[in-house]
Amino acid sequence: MTPPVPPEVLARARARLLGAPAIPVSEPVPPGLPTASDGSSVWLLPPWPDGATPALLEEYDIAPMPLDRPGQARRVLAAALRCCWTRLDDAPWPGEPAPVGDVLEVYVRMSRGDAELARRWATGELRRLHDTGWLLLDEDTATVRTGPRIALWPEGSLGPLRDLVRRLPQPPEPLPHVDAQGGAGEPVEDPGE
Amino acid sequence: MSPTNDAPSLDDVLVGEAVLGVYRQMFAALARDSGAVVDDPEMVDVAETLLAAFADAGEEGLSHEQMRHVCRRYPAEVFENRLRVLKGLGAIREVFPKPNQLRYRASFTSVVGLMFIRRMMRDGGQSEMHRLLALEQLNVADPRMTAEQAREGAEGLARAFRLWSVELVTLTNGTIEELREQAPKLWGTEEILQRAERLHGAILRRWPQLDRACTDLRAAIYAYGDASRRAAARLSDSAGTTRNLTLLPPETWRTFARTASREELAAVLDGFVFDAPAPWHEPAAVVSAVEDGPRTTPPRPAPPRPSVPDPGLSEDAASDDAAAERLRDVAEQVLRGRDRVAVEEVLDRDWAAARRLLADLSSAHLHPELPYRLVWSDGLACRPDGSPTWLSPGVFERTGP
Amino acid sequence: MSELFEPLLRSYDEKRRAELVAAYMAVEHAAEPVPEVRFPALREPALRRTLQEMLALTGRTLVRTTAKGGPTRWISAYRDDVAEALAADPACVPPPDERAVLTLILIHSVAIPRAAGLLPDDSWLSPYPTPLDELRRRSQLPIGELEAALRRLRLAGLVSQVKAGPDEQGGFVPGPQFHRLTEAARRRLQEELILAAGPDSPLAAAIRARRHSRARAAAQADARRAEGARTDAGQADAAEKTDRGEIA
Numbered sequence: 001m002t003p004p005v006p007p008e009v010l011a012r013a014r015a016r017l018l019g020a021p022a023i024p025v026s027e028p029v030p031p032g033l034p035t036a037s038d039g040s041s042v043w044l045l046p047p048w049p050d051g052a053t054p055a056l057l058e059e060y061d062i063a064p065m066p067l068d069r070p071g072q073a074r075r076v077l078a079a080a081l082r083c084c085w086t087r088l089d090d091a092p093w094p095g096e097p098a099p100v101g102d103v104l105e106v107y108v109r110m111s112r113g114d115a116e117l118a119r120r121w122a123t124g125e126l127r128r129l130h131d132t133g134w135l136l137l138d139e140d141t142a143t144v145r146t147g148p149r150i151a152l153w154p155e156g157s158l159g160p161l162r163d164l165v166r167r168l169p170q171p172p173e174p175l176p177h178v179d180a181q182g183g184a185g186e187p188v189e190d191p192g193e
Numbered sequence: 194m195s196p197t198n199d200a201p202s203l204d205d206v207l208v209g210e211a212v213l214g215v216y217r218q219m220f221a222a223l224a225r226d227s228g229a230v231v232d233d234p235e236m237v238d239v240a241e242t243l244l245a246a247f248a249d250a251g252e253e254g255l256s257h258e259q260m261r262h263v264c265r266r267y268p269a270e271v272f273e274n275r276l277r278v279l280k281g282l283g284a285i286r287e288v289f290p291k292p293n294q295l296r297y298r299a300s301f302t303s304v305v306g307l308m309f310i311r312r313m314m315r316d317g318g319q320s321e322m323h324r325l326l327a328l329e330q331l332n333v334a335d336p337r338m339t340a341e342q343a344r345e346g347a348e349g350l351a352r353a354f355r356l357w358s359v360e361l362v363t364l365t366n367g368t369i370e371e372l373r374e375q376a377p378k379l380w381g382t383e384e385i386l387q388r389a390e391r392l393h394g395a396i397l398r399r400w401p402q403l404d405r406a407c408t409d410l411r412a413a414i415y416a417y418g419d420a421s422r423r424a425a426a427r428l429s430d431s432a433g434t435t436r437n438l439t440l441l442p443p444e445t446w447r448t449f450a451r452t453a454s455r456e457e458l459a460a461v462l463d464g465f466v467f468d469a470p471a472p473w474h475e476p477a478a479v480v481s482a483v484e485d486g487p488r489t490t491p492p493r494p495a496p497p498r499p500s501v502p503d504p505g506l507s508e509d510a511a512s513d514d515a516a517a518e519r520l521r522d523v524a525e526q527v528l529r530g531r532d533r534v535a536v537e538e539v540l541d542r543d544w545a546a547a548r549r550l551l552a553d554l555s556s557a558h559l560h561p562e563l564p565y566r567l568v569w570s571d572g573l574a575c576r577p578d579g580s581p582t583w584l585s586p587g588v589f590e591r592t593g594p
Numbered sequence: 595m596s597e598l599f600e601p602l603l604r605s606y607d608e609k610r611r612a613e614l615v616a617a618y619m620a621v622e623h624a625a626e627p628v629p630e631v632r633f634p635a636l637r638e639p640a641l642r643r644t645l646q647e648m649l650a651l652t653g654r655t656l657v658r659t660t661a662k663g664g665p666t667r668w669i670s671a672y673r674d675d676v677a678e679a680l681a682a683d684p685a686c687v688p689p690p691d692e693r694a695v696l697t698l699i700l701i702h703s704v705a706i707p708r709a710a711g712l713l714p715d716d717s718w719l720s721p722y723p724t725p726l727d728e729l730r731r732r733s734q735l736p737i738g739e740l741e742a743a744l745r746r747l748r749l750a751g752l753v754s755q756v757k758a759g760p761d762e763q764g765g766f767v768p769g770p771q772f773h774r775l776t777e778a779a780r781r782r783l784q785e786e787l788i789l790a791a792g793p794d795s796p797l798a799a800a801i802r803a804r805r806h807s808r809a810r811a812a813a814q815a816d817a818r819r820a821e822g823a824r825t826d827a828g829q830a831d832a833a834e835k836t837d838r839g840e841i842a
Contacts, residue, residue, distance in 0.1 A: 016468060016469075016471075017466055017467075017468060017469060018469050019469030019470070019471055020471075046471075053473065053475065054473035054475075055473065055475040055477075055478075058475075064472070064473060065470075065471075065472060067472045070472070070474075070478075070482070071482045071485070071486050072482075072486075073472075073474070073482075074474055074478055074479045074482030074483070075482050075483055075486050077474055077479055078479050078480075078482070078483045081479075110483065110486075111486070111487060112487050113487070113552070114552060117516060117556065120516045121516065124516075131470065132469075132470050132471060132472055133471070134474060149471075149474075153476055157475070157476045157477065158476055160476065160477060160480045161476040161477075161479055161480055163480075164479070164480045164483055164484075168483070
């Protein structure tokens with residue numbers, strides 16, 4: 001038979017196969033893999049050379065793996081960032097947990113048409129973003145936060161995104177503080193008319 | 194060549210004629226004229242059409258006009274030509290039920306011959322061999338069967354297996370493409386080989402004196418099995434990573450797909466691994482998705498926030514499904530079993546309801562998993578007293594199951 | 595960012611290094627095999643060797659595809675020995691309902707059109723969609739599992755949906771992930787399907803015989819090595835080596 005696969009090679013292949021798998025902080029990280037940590041877990045990320053990202057494919061006019069409704073997915077991701085990336089001067093990872101309801105509300109305010117339908121489609125999108133490591137969705141507590149793949153965004157590419165997130169509709173104020181929502185002219189901006 | 198021994202007796206001639214008569218009827222459907230085989234498959238279709246009509250006609254038979262009628266889609270001269278040949282070979286006979294009344298009847302043998310030929314065309318004789326083996330097995334158990342008949346049967350089978358082997362071996366030494374195309378019609382499945390061996394054993398047990406014929410048969414079966422294995426081995430070693438799929442007939446694939454359990458199907462992909470979904474969302478792409486996406490037109494007050502934070506993500510486990518199912522329901526209500534419906538017909542109601550419905554139909558159209566489509570044609574119809582007061586002609590239709 | 599590739603990249607000048615990185619990202623993330631003319635690191639054998647070494651660090655390898663008369667293209671896949679090791683880990687294997695649906699789509703979109711002589715290229719991708727109805731009504735799969743499995747398979751690029759056109763039926767075809775199989779894996783997929791659907795066929799017998807003799811040869815090679823005979827690993831199973839020799 002052929003010689004066995006070196007364990008670190010197998011561990012790196014396994015990380016790609018599983019997406020961005022989490023391991024407890026106590027466990028050793030396979031050598032050669034970058035990670036994102038939130039203190040209790042460590043996520044294994046793909047080891048891209050020289051800070052490249054798959055955005056490079058665009059320069060060569062090479063199509064990436066196809067994605068259903070990419071626009072909708074990215075708008076929902078933006079709505080989540082609006083709620084979870086609260087300190088915009090910092091990096092978006094690890095961010096803050098936010099109620100799913102807030103994210104849906106921001107999304108509804110960003111979009112047009114049937115609000116109920118928008119909420120439903122956004123929920124499906126949140127789940128897919130969770131499955132692909134872009135968000136972490138906790139279905140029990142109905143909260144969401146940024147996912148480990150967001151840690152792959154190079155700092156240099158974040159400028160326009162920061163501007164955008166600033167301009168997005170605000171999440172609703174927490175109920176206990178305000179007795180009437182949408183009171184005196186809540187600043188719902190029309191993003192970038 | 195002594196004239197005394199070789200001159201056939203009258204009996205011989207009669208037997209020979211009878212045999213030829215059966216042969217002629219069997220292959221009448223394939224005959225172009227009484228001396229050659231057809232060169233156009235349509236001519237067999239005429240024969241088949243006629244024979245089918247005779248089967249429906251019953252003992253009355255058919256008149257010339259009736260035969261012409263069932264073959265009306267063929268040109269008159271083709272029809273007349275076929276009829277002449279079929280009559281000449283005895284596949285169709287003239288009968289006179291009453292004086293001056295001419296009717297026609299068909300021969301049973303011709304129909305059987307045609308069925309046989311059609312099957313041979315499909316699988317090169319595999320299923321005929323199955324049937325033949327099963328039949329011989331029954332014969333061997335029949336008390337009326339004589340040793341002589343058993344010997345003839347064994348010799349016939351040995352000859353068939355030898356000819357199959359010869360063809361297979363020739364193909365195996367030829368081009369891979371030709372082997373791939375022809376082998377499935379020629380090679381023997383395990384089942385055929387086992388059947389043949391069982392038959393061989395049964396003959397030998399009942400008529401030990403036939404050991405020579407049986408040894409021959411056995412050798413022929415082995416040679417055939419060997420030729421099959423060699424052909425299969427050459428194919429399985431051949432280049433290509435999907436080309437051998439052609440070696441199982443479509444029916445075999447379909448049967449497996451429709452009858453296999455989930456576990457059997459899943460087992461095919463045992464040992465295969467695939468990447469997790471990992472789409473990339475570049476920050477710039479997120480920005481442009483928001484900026485280019487549909488957005489709120491006027492700033493409006495926020496809608497009241499639901500008192501419950503979120504109507505339960507977990508219970509709503511299939512919200513996508515739920516939305517799709519609702520749209521499917523709406524679409525089906527509108528279609529009411531039809532495959533398409535005019536949009537103006539279904540929007541003929543008050544504007545608010547019509548607008549809601551139109552939004553749903555558009556969503557169904559846009560939903561990638563739903564088999565519906567909205568098609569608009571150009572133009573705008575004004576309907577001053579209708580509601581809505583204008584309409585573009587369009588249809589909402591089903592595009593799939 | 596990542597130190598992993600540094601030992602391999604260090605010796606190259608900036609331009610070559612950028613070419614290697616571009617080719618690496620392209621073969622690892624493209625939906626379809628990328629044409630070698632577009633990437634110097636795929637075109638030039640020496641650079642391609644380094645690219646292959648970069649991929650090997652994460653258990654990957656290059657797969658070459660050449661459609662009839664088309665340009666040479668490359669994409670990456672799990673190496674066969676790595677895939678085999680990963681498949682032994684239950685966490686790495688798709689659940690049975692997904693595998694079952696995928697098998698059905700491979701049969702209806704590839705095996706049957708292939709058996710009917712409709713597919714020209716030797717590929718696991720196909721333009722012939724499997725109708726949803728075929729999956730829903732004419733298979734033994736529980737309907738409840740079907741839609742969810744299809745959704746996950748689509749998300750992972752294992753199936754693609756074909757929308758119905760005016761004349762043709764819509765349905766599902768194998769997705770772009772099927773470009774990412776080595777030749778040995780594609781060949782094994784063909785064999786597994788034949789073994790499952792036609793276990794009684796002479797071809798299935800030939801496949802079983804071949805596997806049996808390979809396993810025996812491998813076992814003998816192992817035994818020889820255990821005895822201390824200095825067998826060169828390279829000759830232990832020459833056939834296996836040719837199967838993996840994607841980039842010869």
